[in-house]
Amino acid sequence: MHESITIKDIAKALGFSTSTVSRALRDSHEISAETKRIVLEYAEKINYQPNPIALSLKERKSHSIGVVVCEVANNFFSQAISGIESIAYSRGYHVILSQTHESFEREIVNVNHLASRSVDGLLVSLSSGTINLDHFKKLHDKGLPIVFFDRIPKEINTHKVASNNFEGAFKATEHLINSGFKTIAHLANAAHLSISTERLAGYKAALEKHQLTFTEDLIKYCGHGGMVFEEVETAVKELLHLKNKPDAVLITSDRLSTCCLTILNHLGLSVPDDLAIAGFTNSNTAELFNPPLTTIRQPAFKIGQLATEKLISIIESKYPVTEFTTQLLDTEFSIRSSSVLSRKPALPDVF
Amino acid sequence: MHESITIKDIAKALGFSTSTVSRALRDSHEISAETKRIVLEYAEKINYQPNPIALSLKERKSHSIGVVVCEVANNFFSQAISGIESIAYSRGYHVILSQTHESFEREIVNVNHLASRSVDGLLVSLSSGTINLDHFKKLHDKGLPIVFFDRIPKEINTHKVASNNFEGAFKATEHLINSGFKTIAHLANAAHLSISTERLAGYKAALEKHQLTFTEDLIKYCGHGGMVFEEVETAVKELLHLKNKPDAVLITSDRLSTCCLTILNHLGLSVPDDLAIAGFTNSNTAELFNPPLTTIRQPAFKIGQLATEKLISIIESKYPVTEFTTQLLDTEFSIRSSSVLSRKPALPDVF
DNA sequence: TAAATTTATGCAATCGTTCCCGACGTTCTG
DNA sequence: CAGAACGTCGGGAACGATTGCATAAATTTA
Numbered sequence: 001m002h003e004s005i006t007i008k009d010i011a012k013a014l015g016f017s018t019s020t021v022s023r024a025l026r027d028s029h030e031i032s033a034e035t036k037r038i039v040l041e042y043a044e045k046i047n048y049q050p051n052p053i054a055l056s057l058k059e060r061k062s063h064s065i066g067v068v069v070c071e072v073a074n075n076f077f078s079q080a081i082s083g084i085e086s087i088a089y090s091r092g093y094h095v096i097l098s099q100t101h102e103s104f105e106r107e108i109v110n111v112n113h114l115a116s117r118s119v120d121g122l123l124v125s126l127s128s129g130t131i132n133l134d135h136f137k138k139l140h141d142k143g144l145p146i147v148f149f150d151r152i153p154k155e156i157n158t159h160k161v162a163s164n165n166f167e168g169a170f171k172a173t174e175h176l177i178n179s180g181f182k183t184i185a186h187l188a189n190a191a192h193l194s195i196s197t198e199r200l201a202g203y204k205a206a207l208e209k210h211q212l213t214f215t216e217d218l219i220k221y222c223g224h225g226g227m228v229f230e231e232v233e234t235a236v237k238e239l240l241h242l243k244n245k246p247d248a249v250l251i252t253s254d255r256l257s258t259c260c261l262t263i264l265n266h267l268g269l270s271v272p273d274d275l276a277i278a279g280f281t282n283s284n285t286a287e288l289f290n291p292p293l294t295t296i297r298q299p300a301f302k303i304g305q306l307a308t309e310k311l312i313s314i315i316e317s318k319y320p321v322t323e324f325t326t327q328l329l330d331t332e333f334s335i336r337s338s339s340v341l342s343r344k345p346a347l348p349d350v351f
Numbered sequence: 352m353h354e355s356i357t358i359k360d361i362a363k364a365l366g367f368s369t370s371t372v373s374r375a376l377r378d379s380h381e382i383s384a385e386t387k388r389i390v391l392e393y394a395e396k397i398n399y400q401p402n403p404i405a406l407s408l409k410e411r412k413s414h415s416i417g418v419v420v421c422e423v424a425n426n427f428f429s430q431a432i433s434g435i436e437s438i439a440y441s442r443g444y445h446v447i448l449s450q451t452h453e454s455f456e457r458e459i460v461n462v463n464h465l466a467s468r469s470v471d472g473l474l475v476s477l478s479s480g481t482i483n484l485d486h487f488k489k490l491h492d493k494g495l496p497i498v499f500f501d502r503i504p505k506e507i508n509t510h511k512v513a514s515n516n517f518e519g520a521f522k523a524t525e526h527l528i529n530s531g532f533k534t535i536a537h538l539a540n541a542a543h544l545s546i547s548t549e550r551l552a553g554y555k556a557a558l559e560k561h562q563l564t565f566t567e568d569l570i571k572y573c574g575h576g577g578m579v580f581e582e583v584e585t586a587v588k589e590l591l592h593l594k595n596k597p598d599a600v601l602i603t604s605d606r607l608s609t610c611c612l613t614i615l616n617h618l619g620l621s622v623p624d625d626l627a628i629a630g631f632t633n634s635n636t637a638e639l640f641n642p643p644l645t646t647i648r649q650p651a652f653k654i655g656q657l658a659t660e661k662l663i664s665i666i667e668s669k670y671p672v673t674e675f676t677t678q679l680l681d682t683e684f685s686i687r688s689s690s691v692l693s694r695k696p697a698l699p700d701v702f
Numbered sequence: 703t704a705a706a707t708t709t710a711t712g713c714a715a716t717c718g719t720t721c722c723c724g725a726c727g728t729t730c731t732g
Numbered sequence: 733c734a735g736a737a738c739g740t741c742g743g744g745a746a747c748g749a750t751t752g753c754a755t756a757a758a759t760t761t762a
Binding site for chain 2: 062285
């Protein structure tokens with residue numbers, strides 16, 4: 001890739017100046033039709049490609065956006081990234097990927113690495129290890145466009161796109177209640193994440209609406225979100241040994257859902273008879289599970305698309321953007337046998 | 352992000368020339384210790400960050416690698432990308448993502464877009480729509496480092512990393528034979544992909560070894576690799592209506608495996624009694640399926656890592672690389688109930 | 703016909719950095 | 733003590749493109 005041709009080569013070959021060539025290629029009005037033709041034909045012939053890095057330097061714009069997620073190999077995030085890529089591609093932006101592995105330090109390093117002017121904007125889903133947002137605030141104050149998605153912070157005023165986690169959890173919990181379950185546990189990701197608090201709130205609201213008392217014991221947090229199997233195993237076992245043993249559990253994370261099902265299968269427990277399950281997951285195969293899993297599915301692809309559109313709108317805005325939105329997208333609730341008792345028919349879900 | 356500080360600002364503030372500042376920051380031997388101290392302290396104080404784009408222009412190196420895959424939201428590829436990111440990150444490279452959606456045209460556009468000098472090398476898994484490799488050859492001849500992984504071409508001489516598809520298919524087929532199945536169908540991705548031909552060869556070899564005759568009818572190709580459900584549905588139904596109806600099927604693609612199981616469940620057929628299944632998939636939840644799915648799993652993460660290491664080794668090589676390797680990594684075979692008859696005990700797998 | 707305008711092009715600065723080369727001053731060598 | 737050697741530093745040309753300004757020729761206008 002060293003003998004790459006530049007505008008200078010064209011100028012030299014054709015006897016023009018570089019400015020004339022540049023303008024001809026850009027179809028400037030101040031270049032004669034004849035000159036344009038000559039330049040364009042020659043450029044075409046030798047397959048001239050403008051150097052994007054030189055352009056970036058000049059325009060102070062890299063035409064690329066950085067994506068910061070905890071893990072790529074995850075149903076939700078890979079779908080979201082697919083959405084991000086689709087929009088970015090169509091708008092002429094490159095997508096640069098980085099993973100935090102739920103580590104605060106890694107998030108700081110990645111964000112700064114991306115931000116040190118090689119990226120026009122950032123698309124971020126917070127890591128569970130994030131304990132403060134200074135690294136984002138600093139960049140945001142400097143004027144770097146940032147859009148948060150899925151795991152979003154309250155403290156930073158910018159566009160945010162996420163699922164309607166409250167309603168997703170509310171609906172699923174209400175479904176469990178309507179299906180006849182009385183003691184509903186809650187298995188969650190790291191407690192401080194927006195997805196956790198919002199889903200917990202939805203869960204609580206559903207309990208309250210149906211006059212079920214909320215018990216702290218029934219809430220279990222798994223800080224690693226299912227990445228550490230033992231953590232989930234302990235949590236599930238603790239739930240099962242409770243005096244007020246739950247008959248159902250709402251699981252608010254993808255990996256947690258599958259982990260929990262695995263654990264119950266290993267323990268030889270029957271789902272839903274011993275313990276019913278409804279879980280947040282973006283797996284495409286929940287229907288295939290044994291038993292088929294009742295799921296709350298997030299519109300991951302759409303979330304990625306919307307977040308990217310909003311980011312690019314900030315990037316390309318002529319004037320500073322000060323009005324920001326937080327957009328919540330509805331989740332998709334699918335009732336399957338993991339939450340419907342086989343021995344006694346379930347009550348109708350509407351009532 | 353406009354008031355970003357440059358080496359010039361430091362020079363002006365400190366009364367040095369830009370060259371001195373640059374050298375001081377680079378810890379050049381021709382700068383006095385005292386000057387270095389002053390410059391470094393000041394740079395630290397005002398949080399100077401070198402402009403990577405200017406560096407790229409100067410060094411003709413972007414410190415980023417382009418990844419071209421058909422689909423991010425896919426178990427195998429998202430795991431592979433995770434491996435790619437892990438190595439790239441540790442070696443100081445950015446990962447730029449693009450998807451072809453199995454389209455030839457899109458592959459050409461993406462590859463050229465990435466290659467037009469904004470990327471130091473390319474990591475490619477071919478799309479199923481790819482009918483010729485001219486776009487890669489052109490770039491490869493120009494000196495752009497390319498490493499292929501998973502779906503690899505024969506015609507281009509460079510590093511390649513993939514699974515040992517032959518052996519994976521061979522083992523699984525032999526397992527089906529040893530489990531007592533006589534008529535083993537083969538459900539595959541687009542016929543011309545390396546993964547398809549290699550897996551087909553493994554399948555044929557196992558049949559041959561066990562004196563089973565190979566029948567063309569029993570091979571069904573799904574050009575969209577399971578992205579188009581109807582295509583798979585048609586293929587499966589055709590298999591089921593064959594005069595020599597298969598009692599087992601080897602499925603050689605991730606999405607195809609789950610699609611097929613879904614279809615069989617929908618048809619009310621019992622797996623493995625009506626039709627046994629063994630499939631290539633990188634799903635983490637095959638164990639949870641109904642029935643648990645016998646799988647051939649590819650070391651996706653490792654493949655991504657190795658491919659990236661090889662790519663970076665070419666990129667950073669002082670002299671032109673002419674010796675290339677094709678590395679095949681072993682697959683992981685997990686026998687589960689989808690391939691083991693419940694009515695009659697299976698024959699031992701060894702023998 | 704002189705002046706004003708338009709047309710088509712070149713010059714040179716710019717983006718932020720590196721690095722070759724030259725210019726000092728000091729110290730060492732013979 | 734002259735010259736070499738060294739240690740420090742600045743000037744300025746790159747890298748590849750864009751663009752404001754100047755300029756020359758051609759054309760129009762008065």
